Amino acid sequence: MAKKNNTVRPTPGELDPLIHERLRLGILSALAVQEELSFTELRNLLQTTDGNLSVQARKLEAAGYVVCDKQFQARKPKSTYRLSPEGREALESYLETLSDLLPDLERVRNRRTSGSLRHGINPLPSHG
Numbered sequence: 576m577a578k579k580n581n582t583v584r585p586t587p588g589e590l591d592p593l594i595h596e597r598l599r600l601g602i603l604s605a606l607a608v609q610e611e612l613s614f615t616e617l618r619n620l621l622q623t624t625d626g627n628l629s630v631q632a633r634k635l636e637a638a639g640y641v642v643c644d645k646q647f648q649a650r651k652p653k654s655t656y657r658l659s660p661e662g663r664e665a666l667e668s669y670l671e672t673l674s675d676l677l678p679d680l681e682r683v684r685n686r687r688t689s690g691s692l693r694h695g696i697n698p699l700p701s702h703g
Contacts, residue, residue, distance in 0.1 A: 598631045606658040614654040
């Protein structure tokens with residue numbers, strides 16, 4: 576992602592707290608690159624427990640970020656998740672805000688070899 580020359584930087588408080596939790600971010604990120612994933616596929620991919628995945632997926636579903644389709648296959652329940660258009664928009668907005676919070680990686684890489692890193696990073700605005 577190329578950095579824009581923004582004059583007003585976002586604050587960490589502008590990150591969507593629903594997405595910012597590690598497992599929920601993982602769910603949305605996985606669904607952004609796969610059209611749909613089953614509960615089992617998500618659980619294995621994210622290396623989490625059934626209970627934790629279930630709770631976090633329900634929060635995303637309640638917010639309208641993911642859609643869960645439940646059906647039976649061979650008499651066993653199967654839940655399949657996909658990213659909703661609202662979820663994709665929310666994830667893109669979250670990533671854009673996060674990107675705007677971070678320093679330009681090229682500048683960071685160049686500073687690492689040419690001198691002080693701290694000098695090239697604009698601090699977040701103070702809350703004083």
